[in-house]
Amino acid sequence: MASVEIDQLTNALARLPGLGPRSARRAVLHLLKKREGTLVPLLRALETVDAKLATCSICGNVDTSDPCGVCTDVKRDARSLCVVEEVSDLWALDRSRLFPGRFHVLGGRLSALDGVRPEDLGIDTLIGRVAGGEVDEVVLAMNATLEGQTTAHYLSERLESFPVRITQLAHGLPVGGELDYLDEGTLAQALRARRPVA
């Protein structure tokens, strides 16, 4: 009996991770009852982000500018590059403030099962950045999964002819663990003990 418009709002919210149909209904009620305090700010924030949303042409991050805020941050060490699978990994590492360099987002990991090949990932742009001589160290920060490690190994081979130090996160990471879910302590330890790829 809720109107079509309210049902559409409920459905749009229910598609977000962490919100099911029931919690989406409660969220909608909250939005309707606190229009000025919640609905309007959310609407304005979405409008702004939608209007400015961009994928960074340098690193693959999503942000409200291109190049992104990380790539244009002059306080970061541009000569150190951390390669991650997903934007969520970049955000997790960035939030921890443990890595003072820049990033490169692959947009996935090599997977025979899912048919993901090197050309499906942001690898050419990575090679381009390294070949351009702008980088001294590449930190391979793939997930500690089979596919993540396969990807790291592939990248280390593609990069070995360049005069850069190639490291990867220490395997203090729990096996099968995904970067985005780790606590800061584990991330800090793994970064601190990063080691050259053999």
Next chain:
Amino acid sequence: MASVEIDQLTNALARLPGLGPRSARRAVLHLLKKREGTLVPLLRALETVDAKLATCSICGNVDTSDPCGVCTDVKRDARSLCVVEEVSDLWALDRSRLFPGRFHVLGGRLSALDGVRPEDLGIDTLIGRVAGGEVDEVVLAMNATLEGQTTAHYLSERLESFPVRITQLAHGLPVGGELDYLDEGTLAQALRARRPVA
């Protein structure tokens, strides 16, 4: 390091019930990465609801039209009126499809503690509807809390001079339980066994 605009979106989402700061961040990432599938539909749905949002001048429901969809539904029995504390209670009862009549939302419950007096609730409009002779039965569907029952008792006294049948939900409801959280079976039983107010 996320942009101001992205932070604002995260904060707006984190204010919704069921989403904390961490899940709001994940939801934002999801929105940014699936722009067409999630961000745009949510934005459009919010725009539409914001533009049409109204409080029903008859019953106090929030909807995208005034009068609301419940009040204008000709398949409902206009002579039976269910009085609830909050819009969320109306939605819960409406979702269960157990009550075929119309509703009246008080917008709260009498509370000495919170300083809520009769004139702070939609009681005059309720009396007006009953005095207008449009109603045969008033179902008092307050929460089974002390304040809910105080409110029901107050309403039954205000309504006793009118030629209407006044009933309240049977107290199969768990003590302290709030309507909006009850399963349909409990709601059905309480409605079925509703009894005249002494």
